[in-house]
Amino acid sequence: xxxxxxxxxxxxxxxxxxxxxxxxxxxxxxxxxxxxxxxxxxxxxxxxxxxxxxxxxxxxxxxxxxxxxxxxxxxxxxxxxxxxxxx
Amino acid sequence: xxxxxxxxxxxxxxxxxxxxxxxxxxxxxxxxxxxxxxxxxxxxxxxxxxxxxxxxxxxxxxxxxxxxxxxxxxxxxxxxxxxxxxxxxxxxxxxxxxxxxxxxxxxxxxxxxxxxxxxxxxxxxxxxxxxxxxxxxxxxxxxxxxxxxxxxxxxxxxxxxxxxxxxxxxxxxxxxxxxxxxxxxxxxxxxxxxxxxxxxxxxxxxxxxxxxxxxxxxxxxxxxxxxxxxxxxxxxxxxxxxxxxxxxxxxxxxxxxxxxxxxxxxxxxxxxxxxxxxxxxxxxxxxxxxxxxxxxxxxxxxxxxxxxxxxxxxxxxxxxxxxxxxxxxxxxxxxxxxxxxxxxxxxxxxxxxxxxxxxxxxxxxxxxxxxxxxxxxxxxxxxxxxxxxxxxxxxxxxxxxxxxxxxxxxxxxxxx
Numbered sequence: 001x002x003x004x005x006x007x008x009x010x011x012x013x014x015x016x017x018x019x020x021x022x023x024x025x026x027x028x029x030x031x032x033x034x035x036x037x038x039x040x041x042x043x044x045x046x047x048x049x050x051x052x053x054x055x056x057x058x059x060x061x062x063x064x065x066x067x068x069x070x071x072x073x074x075x076x077x078x079x080x081x082x083x084x085x086x087x
Numbered sequence: 088x089x090x091x092x093x094x095x096x097x098x099x100x101x102x103x104x105x106x107x108x109x110x111x112x113x114x115x116x117x118x119x120x121x122x123x124x125x126x127x128x129x130x131x132x133x134x135x136x137x138x139x140x141x142x143x144x145x146x147x148x149x150x151x152x153x154x155x156x157x158x159x160x161x162x163x164x165x166x167x168x169x170x171x172x173x174x175x176x177x178x179x180x181x182x183x184x185x186x187x188x189x190x191x192x193x194x195x196x197x198x199x200x201x202x203x204x205x206x207x208x209x210x211x212x213x214x215x216x217x218x219x220x221x222x223x224x225x226x227x228x229x230x231x232x233x234x235x236x237x238x239x240x241x242x243x244x245x246x247x248x249x250x251x252x253x254x255x256x257x258x259x260x261x262x263x264x265x266x267x268x269x270x271x272x273x274x275x276x277x278x279x280x281x282x283x284x285x286x287x288x289x290x291x292x293x294x295x296x297x298x299x300x301x302x303x304x305x306x307x308x309x310x311x312x313x314x315x316x317x318x319x320x321x322x323x324x325x326x327x328x329x330x331x332x333x334x335x336x337x338x339x340x341x342x343x344x345x346x347x348x349x350x351x352x353x354x355x356x357x358x359x360x361x362x363x364x365x366x367x368x369x370x371x372x373x374x375x376x377x378x379x380x381x382x383x384x385x386x387x388x389x390x391x392x393x394x395x396x397x398x399x400x401x402x403x404x405x406x407x408x409x410x411x412x413x414x415x416x417x418x419x420x421x422x423x424x425x426x427x428x429x430x431x432x433x434x435x436x437x438x439x440x441x442x443x444x445x446x447x448x449x450x451x452x453x454x455x456x457x458x459x460x461x462x463x464x465x466x467x468x469x470x471x472x473x474x475x476x477x478x479x480x481x482x483x484x485x486x487x488x489x490x491x492x493x494x495x496x497x498x499x500x501x502x503x
Contacts, residue, residue, distance in 0.1 A: 019153035041158070044222045052219060 005085040006077045010069065013049045017042050028069040050076070054083050091271045093333055098265045099501060100345040100442070101337050102177025102330030104169040107436050108141030108323050108426045112172065116436075117443045119425070120451035121473050125307035126426045127321050133208065133288045139301060139309045140285040141323025141427035151240065160202060160227050161324070162283035163236030165432075166193055169328035170237045170277045177330040177342065179275070181241060190273035191234040191247035192263040193328070194256025194280035196430035196488070198249065199228035200287040233281050245273050253488025254392070255353070256280045257327060257434025258496050262351045264331045274336060279328035279435035290322050290430075297361070299396045301427075310428075311455035312393035312421045313400055313463035320394050321427030327435030338503075345442050346482070346498040350379025356491020363399055368406035368493050372485070375495035376410075379481075383411045386497070387479045388450050390437050392487045393421035394428055403487065404463045411466070418476065419468045424454035434486035438496060441482050445500045450474040 001009065011023050014036070021036050032038055046066060050056040056079050058066070065075035103113050108126025110116030119126070130140035147156055147164045150171040156164060170191065174181055206224050213219040226232065234247040246267070252259040257280030264278025284290050294300040301319040303309035311317040329345075337344055352374035356364035376383060389411070392403055411417050422437040429436050444450060456470040484496045 017154075017157075019157060037154070041222060048219070048221065052213075 001077070001080045001083050001085055003073060003077060006073050006080050007069065009053070009080065009085055010072050010076070013046055013053070016049070017045045026069060031068050054080055056080065093269050093271055096269055097334040097347055098268055098331055099334050099337050099347045100329045100498070101332050101342040102173040102179070103327070103345060103439055103442070104172030104174070104176060105325070105327040105436055105439055106143045106145040106165060106168055107325045107429065108143055111143070111145040113176075113439060113443070116440055117451070120422070120440045121449060123452065123454060123471070124425070125454060126323070127306045127309055129306055130285060132285070132291055133204070135288045135291045135295070138291050139303070139306045139321050139427070141321060141325065141429060142285065143324050155240065158223060159236050160232055160283060161286050162195070162198065162233045162281050165283060165324065165326040166233040166237050166281045166328070167240045169279065169281065169326040170241060173277060173328045173330045179330065179340070184275070186242055187244045188274040189243045189245045190264065190267050190276050191237050191243060191245070192250060192260050192267065192276055192278045193234045193237070194250045194252050194258070194260030194431050194434065195233060196253050196256050196282055196284065197290075198230055198232060198251075200289050201283050202227040204287055204289060237277065252494070253490060253492050254394070254428065254430055254433055255486040255488040255492045255494040256431040257436065258351070258484060258486040258494035259353065259434070261329060261331070261348065261435060261496060262353060262494065264329070265348055265351065268331055268333050274332070276331040277328055278331050279326070280431040280433065281326040281328075282324050282430035282432045284322050284430045285324045294320055294322065301395060308455050310395050310424050312391070312395040312424050312453065313404070313460055313468065314456050315458040315460045317395040317397070317400065317460070319396055321423070323427035323429040325426065325429035325432040325436055327432050327439050329435065344501040346445055347501050348496060349499040350375040350381065350497030351495065352378060353492070353494045356493065358491050361489050363402040363487055364491055365402045365405035365409065367491060368403060368487060369409040371493035371495050372406065372410045372483070375483070375497050379497045381481065381497065384414045384416060386411070386417050386481050386483045387476060388441055388444055388482045389417055389419045390441050390482070390484045391419055391421045392485045393423055395423060400460070401462045403485065404465055407465055415466060417467060418450045418474055419465050420451055420453050424456070434484060434494065434496070437486070438482065438484040438498065441484070442498065444476075444479040444482065448476045448479055450476060
């Protein structure tokens with residue numbers, strides 16, 4: 001997956017978890033929580049969806065890596081390098 | 088304890104919110120009951136395949152965000168819709184009241200089956216690895232879920248819980264609300280019953296194994312209480328919730344009053360898991376009459392539980408004949424012939440469909456009663472078309488459930 005594809009994969013997941021939000025205005029360097037109505041159960045949903053869609057395990061100690069889009073991409077790109085987006 | 092109690096206070100219905108398979112508000116529902124319009128249709132369910140069911144089509148996004156729908160349950164959504172609609176109907180401004188004095192009391196037949204089945208199906212796609220089991224499962228399946236979702240949505244901080252009472256639950260929610268108003272625990276009770284039953288395959292499969300799941304090539308003819316050719320229950324979803332208030336409060340705010348709950352009773356057969364016992368049912372009806380200070384002949388409309396199972400209908404008719412036998416002025420109908428069995432919602436929905444009779448004097452009919460089973464013979468069953476009465480003063484609603492849980496409500500035309 002390219003960087004853009006990783007970003008798109010995260011946007012897809014966030015769009016499903018927070019269907020009322022406008023994903024097009026998401027700023028990559030601002031924390032997700034500042035821009036979206038997300039709570040701890042939603043973050044667990046992100047972790048669950050990464051597990052389901054890409055078989056990626058995010059250990060609890062790494063949850064802070066999912067704080068913003070930029071940090072998500074940095075953390076996930078190596079883990080998703082062998083994945084296709086169209087799943 | 089310095090809580091003020093109101094043991095003698097009259098309790099009135101001042102708002103109604105509902106969704107039924109044939110209507111998403113009281114007017115639609117009533118119009119369809121008078122017009123003979125069924126809400127039963129074909130429905131696909133997991134594993135069991137095509138079944139017949141009563142399906143609701145209310146707009147869930149009217150009061151909830153998409154995210155709330157995703158996180159919550161179908162019955163939570165039904166509950167929120169009904170409670171919001173009841174408030175809107177009552178004319179009470181939610182923003183201007185003390186929401187710590189509002190209680191949410193919702194009857195449920197069952198809860199959690201839908202969500203548990205969904206999770207098991209979900210992990211079946213992952214070789215039953217439980218790390219794919221959702222963290223939402225517990226909040227979705229706690230027994231207070233439907234009422235709890237209402238409190239989150241409406242920011243109600245008073246008490247909330249569900250009343251588990253099989254198919255008597257709708258009446259039991261109303262009884263609970265009435266009792267809490269008299270105990271002074273709350274000033275407004277959101278009381279009624281709700282059901283998401285059609286989204287669990289288990290309820291269909293279990294009734295089928297019991298030989299009690301209705302089948303008919305025409306879905307609208309499948310639910311046929313008291314008919315010789317009845318062959319079981321049509322499972323349905325739905326919700327019915329009342330705003331209940333003490334009369335003094337309702338008068339203070341010049342509320343529209345649908346009726347006064349003057350009698351209620353609940354008891355137990357102590358007899359069988361599923362087979363009803365007419366002796367205890369008759370006792371329950373008599374107890375409700377006695378609490379209301381009424382004689383059988385005072386009742387104008389009796390809405391029977393009438394599930395369309397072979398034995399259930401016969402047993403209920405024995406109880407009704409025992410109490411009302413020989414009385415000419417009691418008109419009997421049922422609602423399940425239109426919408427199937429809405430389980431937890433049945434009691435409240437079925438009573439709701441009759442309350443407008445205080446205004447228009449019409450007894451809505453029973454559908455699909457082509458050949459009355461002699462064992463279900465009752466005087467004055469209203470069939471096919473509505474019956475016009477001069478005046479309706481008292482409506483009785485029966486709701487009975489598994490383990491012999493019996494409930495009866497009597498509502499009186501409101502008089503100052």
